[in-house]
Amino acid sequence: MKRKVHISMKSNHMLAVMTIVAVGVILGVFTSSRIAEPVRSAVGSVVAPIQNGINTIGGQLSTQFSGFQNVQKLSAENKELKSQIADLKEKNNALAQSSDELTRLEKLYDLDQEYPQYAKVGAEVISKDPGNWFSTFVVNKGSDDGIKVDMNVMAQGGLIGIVTRVGKTWAQVRAIIDDDSNVSAMAASTSEPCMVTGDLLGMDEGKIKFYGLRDSDNAIIEGASIVTSNISNKYLPGLLIGYVSDISIDSNNLTKSGTIIPVASFRSLREVLILTDLKQTEENSK
Amino acid sequence: MKRKLILFLILFLFFLLQTAVLPFIPALWAVPNLLLIFVVSIAFMQGTTEGMTTGFLAGLLVDLTYGRIPGFTMVVYMYLGYWNGRYARIYFDEDVKVPLLLVTVSDFVYSIIYYVAYFLLRGRTNFGGYLVGVILPEIVSTLIFTLILYHLIYRINHSMVEVEKKGKQSLWIRD
Numbered sequence: 001m002k003r004k005v006h007i008s009m010k011s012n013h014m015l016a017v018m019t020i021v022a023v024g025v026i027l028g029v030f031t032s033s034r035i036a037e038p039v040r041s042a043v044g045s046v047v048a049p050i051q052n053g054i055n056t057i058g059g060q061l062s063t064q065f066s067g068f069q070n071v072q073k074l075s076a077e078n079k080e081l082k083s084q085i086a087d088l089k090e091k092n093n094a095l096a097q098s099s100d101e102l103t104r105l106e107k108l109y110d111l112d113q114e115y116p117q118y119a120k121v122g123a124e125v126i127s128k129d130p131g132n133w134f135s136t137f138v139v140n141k142g143s144d145d146g147i148k149v150d151m152n153v154m155a156q157g158g159l160i161g162i163v164t165r166v167g168k169t170w171a172q173v174r175a176i177i178d179d180d181s182n183v184s185a186m187a188a189s190t191s192e193p194c195m196v197t198g199d200l201l202g203m204d205e206g207k208i209k210f211y212g213l214r215d216s217d218n219a220i221i222e223g224a225s226i227v228t229s230n231i232s233n234k235y236l237p238g239l240l241i242g243y244v245s246d247i248s249i250d251s252n253n254l255t256k257s258g259t260i261i262p263v264a265s266f267r268s269l270r271e272v273l274i275l276t277d278l279k280q281t282e283e284n285s286k
Numbered sequence: 287m288k289r290k291l292i293l294f295l296i297l298f299l300f301f302l303l304q305t306a307v308l309p310f311i312p313a314l315w316a317v318p319n320l321l322l323i324f325v326v327s328i329a330f331m332q333g334t335t336e337g338m339t340t341g342f343l344a345g346l347l348v349d350l351t352y353g354r355i356p357g358f359t360m361v362v363y364m365y366l367g368y369w370n371g372r373y374a375r376i377y378f379d380e381d382v383k384v385p386l387l388l389v390t391v392s393d394f395v396y397s398i399i400y401y402v403a404y405f406l407l408r409g410r411t412n413f414g415g416y417l418v419g420v421i422l423p424e425i426v427s428t429l430i431f432t433l434i435l436y437h438l439i440y441r442i443n444h445s446m447v448e449v450e451k452k453g454k455q456s457l458w459i460r461d
Contacts, residue, residue, distance in 0.1 A: 011334035015368050018342055019361060026357035043350040051306040128309035129352050130301070132316045132424050133400060136352060172352075179405070180354075200405075201415045267312060 041167045044138075048170035051127040052140050098223045098243055102188075118236060120154075120273045121145055126170070133200065135175040137161075139272060142169045146276055150234050155272040158263025159183070159228060159239040163274065171274070176241065177208050177266055184232035185241055187213060188225040194255075196226065196241055202259060206266070207245055211257035220247060226260055236279050289446040293328065294343065296442065300324050301347050316423035318431040319393055321348065325367045326389050327432075327439045334371030341367025354404065362399055366392045380440045382433060389432045390425060397421040 009017075123139035141147050143166050151163045153173050161181070165172040176183055181198040194213035202208060210226060224244045230237035240263055247258035300320040308317050321344040329337025345360030353359055370388050377384070401416055410416070 011338065011368065011371070014335060015338055015364070018338065018364055022342075022357045022361045022364065025360070026355065040350050040356075047351055051302060054302050055306040055310070057307070127302075127305040127351075128317075130304045130317070130321065130348055131319070131400070132420050133404060134354070138351075179408075179410070200410075201412065201419050204419065270310075 040165075044165075044167040044170050048126065048138060048140065048142075048167065051138070052124075055124075055126045094223065098225065101223070102225055102240075118275045118277045121147065121276055123147075123171070123272055123274055125270050125272065134180065135178040135198065135203070135266060136164070136172055137175065137269070138170050138172050139274070140170060141274065142167045142171050144168050147171045147274055148276075148278060150278060152228075152234075152236050152239060152275045152279075153272050154239065154264070154275060155269060156264040157240065159235070159241050160262075160264045160266070160269070160272055162234060173272070175266055176262065177203055177206075183235060183241065184229045185210065185226050186229040187215070187220050188227045188240075190215065190217075190219050192220075193229050193231060194226070196260060199259075203266075207259040207261055208242070209257065210244075210260050211250070211255065213247075213256045214254065215247075215256050220244060220256070222246060232279070234279060236275060236277060289443070289450060292446065293340070293443065296439070297321070297324055297340065297344055298347070301344070305351070314427060316420075316427045318427040319396070319424060320428075320431060320435070321363070322366070322393055322396060323389055323428060323432050323435055324439065325363055326370045326392050327385055327436055328443065329367045329370035330373055330377050330385055330388060331440065331443055332371070333374040334368050337367035337369075337371030337374075338364045339367070341365070358403065362396055366396060380437060380444070382436050385436050386429060386432055389428060393425045393428050394421065397424065 121141055123141040123145075125137050126140050128137045129135065139153075147163060147166050149163055149166055152159060153161045153163060159176060161173040161175040161178070163171050164174045174181055176196065176198055178198040179200040183196040184193065185196045186193045192214045194210050196208060196210045199207070199209045213220065222244055226241045226244060228235040228237055228239040228241060242260040242262035245259045245261045247256050249256050300323075304317060304320045308314060308320075325337065325341045325344050328340045341363035342360055345358075345363035348359040348363075349356045370392060373384065373388060397420070401413070401421070405416065406413075
């Protein structure tokens with residue numbers, strides 16, 4: 001017969017011990033990520049395939065779910081959709097205008113030559129951050145598919161984020177709407193640099209912020225496109241981020257700030273493209 | 287032991303639901319904190335020791351996959367598990383009112399700590415905006431899911447506790 005060893009410990013003592021362990025873990029990880037990364041990578045490799053599987057079930061479930069909605073809801077939705085159509089028509093006109101502008105600018109900036117030059121890998125979003133505070137997500141491609149940290153991620157024709165962590169079969173991406181995200185960008189028409197940051201409170205309206213834009217000629221108006229800057233050391237140059245939604249002059253009278261509507265929609269995000277070219281910087285090429 | 291293993295599997299299932307299924311349902315305005323529901327429920331039913339162990343494991347899962355400061359969620363969930371476990375003395379049946387209250391307070395406390403650690407310290411001082419825009423929607427959706435899931439957790443845990451009790455009373459079946 002096997003004898004069981006019972007370790008009896010008061011729960012508040014145990015709490016103290018476990019707190020010390022956890023604080024130790026925090027300190028250990030802060031001082032050297034070499035200990036933590038293999039563990040996290042291994043856990044990710046176990047979790048990611050399961051999430052991948054369950055995610056497909058979830059996708060089916062959500063389509064089923066929408067099928068069950070009752071008629072009342074549908075008629076209300078119909079009304080809403082009709083108003084949305086009117087809204088969208090308006091937006092479409094605006095977009096057609098800005099797309100004309102874009103094609104002109106693309107020619108100016110040779111974007112049409114630069115975009116296809118980047119090699120891309122398609123990937124699927126399999127899970128998202130468990131809270132409502134940050135916008136990071138995991139895709140089902142990893143180092144096995146040649147994904148590396150700092151690779152740019154695009155969707156629906158615009159920049160969506162950057163790879164922050166990579167496992168064998170998964171990669172974690174920080175979206176540009178994430179409150180922690182900072183992208184070095186520029187106005188496409190004037191090449192003046194600015195910073196684009198995510199904003200949690202603007203997320204509901206689908207807007208992100210930009211600041212530090214010099215625009216003494218007032219050339220940047222609503223609808224102007226903002227692209228990634230060529231002085232950024234992580235983002236490839238000329239990737240479209242979004243269009244200026246509103247802009248105002250800062251109290252220093254030198255720079256302007258405002259909001260951008262990103263090209264890519266984040267709520268409905270399922271497929272992304274990972275650009276496998278890394279930005280070549282002095283640091284990288286050494 | 288068997289009960290704990292099954293509970294861990296349910297915890298893992300909740301984690302998968304919270305990260306890989308629920309965020310993709312567009313009708314949901316905020317992703318509910320299923321892990322917190324699980325930690326609070328188990329703590330309320332089983333007491334401080336199991337509460338904090340569950341919290342520790344739940345936090346570990348989050349920290350190893352999505353954690354920004356490794357160990358942060360672990361510590362917060364652990365303390366929430368411990369604190370909720372102290373209310374186990376008033377637990378006696380599957381009434382959902384007390385757990386609802388505990389989940390509300392716990393989610394609020396968790397959100398406040400999260401806000402201070404990740405947002406206030408980065409100079410995001412607009413607390414009112416975050417309260418209305420992020421914290422309250424999450425609490426509401428978490429409460430709705432508590433109504434659905436608490437009975438489920440209760441049934442599963444309760445039936446297994448009964449089996450364990452019987453096993454302890456019997457002279458023959460003892461491991």
